[in-house]
Amino acid sequence: MSTKNETGMEELIDNVWAVFLDKLKKKEVPPARSAFGDELNLFVPQLRLLLPIYANPRFPISVYTSSYIAARRNAYAMMRKLDMPPDFFWKFEFWTNERAFGVLSKVINRIFREIMRTNKEGLLSVENASTDPKAIKIILMLDECVECFGIEANHPICYYHTGTLTGIISALLGKEFDGYEAKCCATGGQKCEFVIGDGGEELKKYLDPGKIEFPLQKIVENTLRGEVRRSLGNEANLRYYQLVILNSIITNPKMFRDSSYDVGVEYGKKLAQFLGRFYNKTEDELKDAISQYYQSLKHLQLDLKEGTEVVRAVEVAEISGLAHNEDLLGFLFGELEGLLSVATKEKVTYTGNAFEGNDLVIKFKKQE
Amino acid sequence: MNPRLFLKVMILLMLLPSLIILFLPDKIASEYTRIMFPLVLLIGALLSIGVASIYKNWLRKAFIFLSLFLFLMIFPHIEFLWGIYRAFPQLVVFMQWITYAMLVLYSFYVLKVTEVRQISRKGWAIIVATLFVGIIILAYHIPPLFQYYPEAYKIPLTLIYFLDVVVVIMLMPVVLLYAQQMRLEGRESITFTTIVGGIILSTIAVYIYVIVSGTPLLVAPSAFHTGSILDALYLFSYLIIAVGLYVHKKYDEWGLDMIEQALLGG
Numbered sequence: 001m002s003t004k005n006e007t008g009m010e011e012l013i014d015n016v017w018a019v020f021l022d023k024l025k026k027k028e029v030p031p032a033r034s035a036f037g038d039e040l041n042l043f044v045p046q047l048r049l050l051l052p053i054y055a056n057p058r059f060p061i062s063v064y065t066s067s068y069i070a071a072r073r074n075a076y077a078m079m080r081k082l083d084m085p086p087d088f089f090w091k092f093e094f095w096t097n098e099r100a101f102g103v104l105s106k107v108i109n110r111i112f113r114e115i116m117r118t119n120k121e122g123l124l125s126v127e128n129a130s131t132d133p134k135a136i137k138i139i140l141m142l143d144e145c146v147e148c149f150g151i152e153a154n155h156p157i158c159y160y161h162t163g164t165l166t167g168i169i170s171a172l173l174g175k176e177f178d179g180y181e182a183k184c185c186a187t188g189g190q191k192c193e194f195v196i197g198d199g200g201e202e203l204k205k206y207l208d209p210g211k212i213e214f215p216l217q218k219i220v221e222n223t224l225r226g227e228v229r230r231s232l233g234n235e236a237n238l239r240y241y242q243l244v245i246l247n248s249i250i251t252n253p254k255m256f257r258d259s260s261y262d263v264g265v266e267y268g269k270k271l272a273q274f275l276g277r278f279y280n281k282t283e284d285e286l287k288d289a290i291s292q293y294y295q296s297l298k299h300l301q302l303d304l305k306e307g308t309e310v311v312r313a314v315e316v317a318e319i320s321g322l323a324h325n326e327d328l329l330g331f332l333f334g335e336l337e338g339l340l341s342v343a344t345k346e347k348v349t350y351t352g353n354a355f356e357g358n359d360l361v362i363k364f365k366k367q368e
Numbered sequence: 369m370n371p372r373l374f375l376k377v378m379i380l381l382m383l384l385p386s387l388i389i390l391f392l393p394d395k396i397a398s399e400y401t402r403i404m405f406p407l408v409l410l411i412g413a414l415l416s417i418g419v420a421s422i423y424k425n426w427l428r429k430a431f432i433f434l435s436l437f438l439f440l441m442i443f444p445h446i447e448f449l450w451g452i453y454r455a456f457p458q459l460v461v462f463m464q465w466i467t468y469a470m471l472v473l474y475s476f477y478v479l480k481v482t483e484v485r486q487i488s489r490k491g492w493a494i495i496v497a498t499l500f501v502g503i504i505i506l507a508y509h510i511p512p513l514f515q516y517y518p519e520a521y522k523i524p525l526t527l528i529y530f531l532d533v534v535v536v537i538m539l540m541p542v543v544l545l546y547a548q549q550m551r552l553e554g555r556e557s558i559t560f561t562t563i564v565g566g567i568i569l570s571t572i573a574v575y576i577y578v579i580v581s582g583t584p585l586l587v588a589p590s591a592f593h594t595g596s597i598l599d600a601l602y603l604f605s606y607l608i609i610a611v612g613l614y615v616h617k618k619y620d621e622w623g624l625d626m627i628e629q630a631l632l633g634g
Contacts (some may be wrong), residue, residue: 025631082630085372086554088623091481094427103620110627133425133481174555 009250010070012322016239016246017074019321020115021081032238032321039120039235040317041297042146043223045244048331049147049160050219051263052248052256053212059248061207062256064163067247068179071167075112079172082111089173093133100129104138104172112168119237120230121146121161127193136173137197139182140165146236148186150228153214156184156206158192160244169196180206186214217274224278224296235298238317245318245328257330261350264331268338275339286343300332311336313360324355333362340364371615371622372558378611379562386604389595397595401603405445405593408606413438415613422617430477434563437470438609445593461524468531471567475538478564482541491544498540502533505575509585516586529585532571539564559619562612570605573598 022029031038052059080086084107092100105126113124123143130137142165147158158181166179178199183189195202222228249256271293272286279289287304294300303312318328333350340348347367354361385404389397413435420431443449443463453460487495510526517525542556542564549556577598578585591598615622 025633083370083626085558085619085623085626087557087559088619090555090557090560091423091427094423094425094481096422096424099422099620103624106624107627110624110631131424174553 008323008325009246009253009327012325013070013243013246013250014074014077015322016243017070017078019239020119021078023118024111024115033315033317035301036298036315036317038238039233040238040241040299041223042120042149042228042230042234042236043219044297044299044317045236045241046147046149046151046219047267048241048244048248048260050151050157050214050216051267051331052260053157053159054214055263056259057208057210060159060209062251063248064159064166064207066250067160067163067243068167068170070243070247070250071164072171073167075168075171078111092173092175093131093136095131097130100131101126104129107172108140108168116142117232119146119240120232120235121237121240122149122192122232124165135198136175136177137195138169138177140169140194140196142192142194143190144230144232145185145192146240148184148192149230150222151186151214151219153184153186153212155187155209155212156181156192157186157212157214158184158194159207160247161192162194162206163247165194166196178203216270220271220274221278224293238320241317242319242322242328245331249327249330253327257327260331261334264334264336265338265341266334268335268340269342270338271335272339272342276342283343283345290339290343309364309366311340311362311364313362314358316360319360326353329353329360336362337364369618369622370626371619374622375558375562375611375615378615379608382604382607382611386600386607389600389603390597392595394595397599398593401593401595401599402445402447404603405606406442408603408610409438409442409445412606412610412613413442415610415617418617419613422620426477426480430474430481433470433474433477434567437467437474438606440467440470457518457521461521464528465524468528468535471535471571472531472538474567475535478542479538482545484541486548487541487544488548491541491548494544495537495540499533499537502536505579506530506533509575509578512584512586532575535571536568539568543568557616559612559616563609563616566605566607566609566612570602570609573601573605576601 019029049063052063079088089103095103108124108126116122116124121142122145125141125143127139127141128137129139142158142161145158145161147161148156151157162179162181166177169179170177177196179194179196180199180203181192182195182202183191183193185192199206226234228234249260272290275281275289275293276283276286279292281289291302291304294302298317300313300316303314313332316329316332318332319325322328333353337348337350344366348364349367351363351365353363389400392400416431416435416438420428420435423431440463506529510529513529514522514526543561546556546558546561574585574588577583577591577596578588581597583591588598592602593599
């Protein structure tokens with residue numbers, strides 16, 4: 001896999017944020033995919049955050065930091081584009097709590113809640129804003145959080161949203177803040193609660209969670225049975241998913257792409273066995289089950305007819321509407337390698353990819 | 369409404385009621401200033417209380433003291449009190465000190481909320497230069513005053529002129545920070561800087577007048593309420609304080625309106 005596109009990631013992130021702003025301004029944004037549209041099952045982005053969290057103890061801090069930086073940069077640019085005076089939140093630390101809560105709520109609700117609602121990321125609200133020259137503390141709540149809805153875990157897991165929301169508040173108030181998740185739906189909370197201010201010990205604990213355990217098979221099963229039911233719907237916006245991936249790998253694209261690939265291989269193998277059982281397919285029919293799986297999640301359309309050496313994929317959620325960047329596809333390549341290895345009962349290895357029009361052609365090789 | 373644009377336009381417009389003083393017949397100009405000074409100061413004092421209500425801690429105190437300063441500044445302009453001042457000159461000294469105490473306290477709290485660490489070397493050089501210029505001006509103009517004042521009031525009255533320099537030095541960082549931030553991302557408050565600019569102007573107006581007109585400081589007070597340049601300078605400074613306070617109070621509402629307009633494609 002080449003590394004030639006590493007430098008373009010910030011630009012890709014900024015492009016996705018620009019789409020959010022266009023949608024907010026009710027501009028016509030053409031769908032990224034013709035058949036599936038701009039939505040996919042929320043399990044897809046969830047998986048892309050959960051598996052690395054499980055595999056790599058440094059992943060939480062990495063995704064928190066990169067999403068913080070991207071959100072701060074883009075929220076600031078967005079506010080300028082929306083004509084918000086740069087001194088709008090001047091001396092926020094001296095504002096009365098009522099004023100701080102009222103004005104911040106209005107800005108958050110009008111812009112960021114709306115963006116997140118449109119993306120089906122959840123319903124954002126300001127719960128509390130307490131100001132003080134020594135310490136500002138802002139509590140944001142996310143109801144029906146896309147990052148953890150339907151997941152049970154032993155630790156809060158919404159690192160992407162913690163980073164993003166902290167970045168947004170930092171951009172608005174022109175200060176560097178820390179943020180951590182005090183409550184998470186994954187750990188039994190009604191809503192996810194993000195505390196933004198001076199993180200201190202809480203932040204340290206949050207970003208260094210130790211081993212996070214979650215019942216992956218149960219989550220996949222519930223997803224495929226449609227047992228996860230959000231009032232916002234069980235889908236999330238494709239652009240949100242792309243931001244998740246970009247922020248997952250941007251701090252070290254090569255390392256995270258390669259580790260995503262490895263994680264994908266392991267997951268693919270387990271998934272193949274599960275799909276066989278779930279769809280009640282024989283090993284020979286497993287390819288159909290794989291295609292069905294991707295189709296049902298609106299992740300991509302897979303053509304496995306040519307055998308296992310060349311796989312064609314269209315409507316690929318990771319890259320639709322973006323400049324083609326194979327760094328975003330490391331997990332998918334690994335996942336397919338794992339799936340095909342089980343489906344063919346042979347060791348199959350990913351060897352490369354090419355774009356042919358709208359088709360992503362992924363090449364594999366059977367190992368002797 | 370774009371609050372920043374509104375403020376800039378209003379500052380320019382405030383030149384009109386100020387400069388008009390210079391073109392009015394003496395008698396009308398005198399009446400005009402006797403009405404306008406207390407009126408604008410009263411409006412400013414009320415607006416400052418309104419602004420204080422949206423802040424807490426030091427910034428609230430700053431605006432409360434500004435309000436008190438503006439309110440106390442009304443008294444020298446109330447004609448029927450002049451007889452009392454003549455009968456009890458110690459009352460004038462007392463009032464002047466109380467009024468200046470409010471301004472010094474305002475400046476003190478402004479300084480407390482100002483991130484002076486962010487001031488550049490150039491900024492500090494300007495502050496030091498201002499200090500020197502202030503001292504030189506006072507050194508030149510104070511000795512004649514000192515001889516003129518009655519023995520009992522010599523020190524308290526002349527010290528008030530030194531407070532002018534103190535206040536300007538204390539408020540300079542706000543203006544400098546704004547100038548610095550303007551070049552970066554403009555996060556310093558334009559309205560707050562306008563208010564501080566108005567206060568600095570009101571503080572140094574008499575010195576501008578004596579330097580430009582060559583009038584001795586001792587004689588300068590006789591130019592009040594006569595339609596002089598000094599009147600115009602004072603009125604303009606009070607007007608921009610009031611305008612700055614008004615826009616500051618409206619900033620949230622108008623800022624949110626601007627966002628809404630931008631979202632609607634306006």
